Amino acid sequence: MCFLQLKEQYPEIDVPLPKKKWFGDNFNANFLDERVDRLQELVNCIIENQTLLSDSNVRDFFCLDEPPSVTDSVEETKVFKK
Numbered sequence: 001m002c003f004l005q006l007k008e009q010y011p012e013i014d015v016p017l018p019k020k021k022w023f024g025d026n027f028n029a030n031f032l033d034e035r036v037d038r039l040q041e042l043v044n045c046i047i048e049n050q051t052l053l054s055d056s057n058v059r060d061f062f063c064l065d066e067p068p069s070v071t072d073s074v075e076e077t078k079v080f081k082k
Contacts, residue, residue, distance in 0.1 A: 003015060003017055003042065004017070005057075006046075006052065006055075006058070009055075010051060010052065010055075013045075013049060013051065013052060014045070015042065015045060015046075015052075016038065016041050016042055016045055017038075017042065018035050018038030018039050018041075018042060019034075019035070019038065046058060046062075
């Protein structure tokens with residue numbers, strides 16, 4: 001799932017996509033802190049919106065219907081796109 005697809009599919013919902021840095025230091029601490037904050041805003045927006053939360057792609061991405069268990073290996077918890 002691409003979050004840009006969410007914006008296209010649900011144009012009436014403001015999905016706050018975090019900015020990317022095309023040039024410069026992508027590992028700058030300030031940039032990373034801001035990006036983490038924006039990603040958290042994105043996740044919060046999705047979780048708080050029933051329309052987005054009911055979307056099958058969103059549910060698959062966040063493993064909402066089949067959350068991994070503590071006994072699953074790292075490979076078993078990865079989401080694979082077919």
